[in-house]
Amino acid sequence: MKRWIMFVAMLVPLALAAQKSPVDKLFEKYANQKGFTTVNISGKLLGFAGKLDNSNPETSKMLNNLTGIRILSVDDDDLNKQVDFYTELDKEGFFKNNTYESLMDVTEDDQVVRFYARETDGGKFSELLLVVGGKDDNTLISIRGLIDPENIGKITGALDIDVDVTKGEK
Amino acid sequence: MKAEEAKVILQKYFEGETSLEEERRLREFFRQEEIPDGFLPYRKWFAAPQERGESNKPDAFALEMAAMISKQQPPVRKLNRKLILTFSGIAASLLIVITSMLMYLKEPVYQDTFSDPAEAAAYAEKTLLFVAEKYNRGLSALEPVSRLKEEEKRLGKNMKTIRKGFTEYNKIKVINNLKVTD
Numbered sequence: 001m002k003r004w005i006m007f008v009a010m011l012v013p014l015a016l017a018a019q020k021s022p023v024d025k026l027f028e029k030y031a032n033q034k035g036f037t038t039v040n041i042s043g044k045l046l047g048f049a050g051k052l053d054n055s056n057p058e059t060s061k062m063l064n065n066l067t068g069i070r071i072l073s074v075d076d077d078d079l080n081k082q083v084d085f086y087t088e089l090d091k092e093g094f095f096k097n098n099t100y101e102s103l104m105d106v107t108e109d110d111q112v113v114r115f116y117a118r119e120t121d122g123g124k125f126s127e128l129l130l131v132v133g134g135k136d137d138n139t140l141i142s143i144r145g146l147i148d149p150e151n152i153g154k155i156t157g158a159l160d161i162d163v164d165v166t167k168g169e170k
Numbered sequence: 171m172k173a174e175e176a177k178v179i180l181q182k183y184f185e186g187e188t189s190l191e192e193e194r195r196l197r198e199f200f201r202q203e204e205i206p207d208g209f210l211p212y213r214k215w216f217a218a219p220q221e222r223g224e225s226n227k228p229d230a231f232a233l234e235m236a237a238m239i240s241k242q243q244p245p246v247r248k249l250n251r252k253l254i255l256t257f258s259g260i261a262a263s264l265l266i267v268i269t270s271m272l273m274y275l276k277e278p279v280y281q282d283t284f285s286d287p288a289e290a291a292a293y294a295e296k297t298l299l300f301v302a303e304k305y306n307r308g309l310s311a312l313e314p315v316s317r318l319k320e321e322e323k324r325l326g327k328n329m330k331t332i333r334k335g336f337t338e339y340n341k342i343k344v345i346n347n348l349k350v351t352d
Contacts, residue, residue, distance in 0.1 A: 027280075040280040041290050049291030059295055069294055070280065106308040113304045130301060141297060153309065155302040 022092030023129060023142060026085060027072055035076030043067035043145065058154040066145035074138040085140050086114065086133050100129060110135045117147075124148050171199045173206050180212060 020028070030036045041049075043066060050063035074080045089095070103115035111134035120126040125147040132139040171179075176199045182188045183196060199205065200216035284290040 039283045039293065041284065041294050042280070042282050045282055045284060045287055045290040046294055048287035049294050052288055052291045059298060062298060063291070063294055066294075068280070069297055071297065104308040106304050106311075108307075113308075115305065115308065128301065130304070141301065143297070143301065149305075152298075152302045152305045155298055 022089050022094040023140070025092055026088055026140060027070060027142075030072055030083075035074060035079040037071070037073045037075050039069070039071040041069040046145075056155065058151055062147070062151050062155065065147070066143060068142075068144045070140075070142040070144075072140040073132075077136070080136060080138055083138055084133060085138050086131050089131065100127075111137050117149075120146070128152075171195055173209070176209065180209075 027038070031038045046063050046066045046069065050060045072085075074083055094100070100116040100118055103117050106113040106115070111132065114131040114133070116129040116131070117125040118127040118129075126144065128141075128143045128147050130139070130141040132141070176196065179188060179192050179196055182192065188196070197216045200209070200213050205213065282290070284293065
């Protein structure tokens with residue numbers, strides 16, 4: 001009996017280690033697949049980017065504090081009708097047992113942007129996750145690092161530009 | 171047992187080749203009162219200790235020496251095999267848990283899409299702008315709520331002044347009533 005308990009106790013952490021977060025699973029599932037665009041920017045490159053960009057101090061400050069940006073989007077119109085990242089995350093149990101906190105849903109004419117964040121000390125985020133869904137949109141944006149929610153607003157406030165990263169060009 | 175046979179077995183005995191049964195038979199042979207003269211010098215090998223004039227009891231000196239030796243010797247620590255197994259099991263489990271936790275907490279490494287930092291900077295900025303734009307749009311929807319809270323706070327301040335006024339008025343009213351009764 002004791003041996004069995006020991007065996008199970010040894011297997012549990014192995015199973016835990018083998019378990020990936022639903023977000024990682026989704027990125028791995030569709031990375032380099034036809035009709036999908038995957039963009040990875042490492043913390044090292046973001047550090048360089050922060051030094052290169054001097055136009056907005058808030059942007060370069062934020063870039064310096066990031067450890068990675070990952071974007072996954074569907075380019076193909078037919079695939080867009082079949083794939084829904086929000087539903088897939090739900091299937092993977094993202095909403096049942098995740099460590100992300102739902103921040104808000106921004107609903108516009110034909111697009112819904114759902115914000116999720118993993119909080120860290122001092123009201124800051126360690127990861128900001130955006131699940132963009134809609135008629136022609138299916139995008140997952142994961143930004144990792146130390147993110148101050150107040151700085152996010154300052155970026156757009158300074159530049160006041162309307163951009164759409166979900167229309168991938170890579 | 172005949173003397174001839176006893177001689178053969180005795181020879182075997184001194185060569186260390188006798189079986190237990192043969193030794194028992196030898197002892198039996200030497201226990202006889204009358205044995206051939208040639209065997210007499212070997213009798214004491216097979217006689218009982220008492221017959222050899224020896225005592226089974228250890229003497230006082232031997233006992234004292236044994237006690238002294240045992241006192242000087244450090245106590246032998248007996249390691250329980252079961253205990254060793256349990257502890258090594260726990261240690262192994264802890265090692266696996268710690269390794270697994272480190273593996274779990276370690277952030278996955280992905281290959282960079284860009285090799286040019288300028289290109290990466292442009293894309294990262296574009297992404298942040300998109301995120302910020304949507305974030306602010308969401309927050310702007312909450313603006314009326316925060317304005318409502320501000321108004322509520324201001325109203326609460328005014329209500330406090332009015333309430334204070336009423337309290338003062340009631341005090342004056344009480345004083346006036348006192349004058350009338352006088």
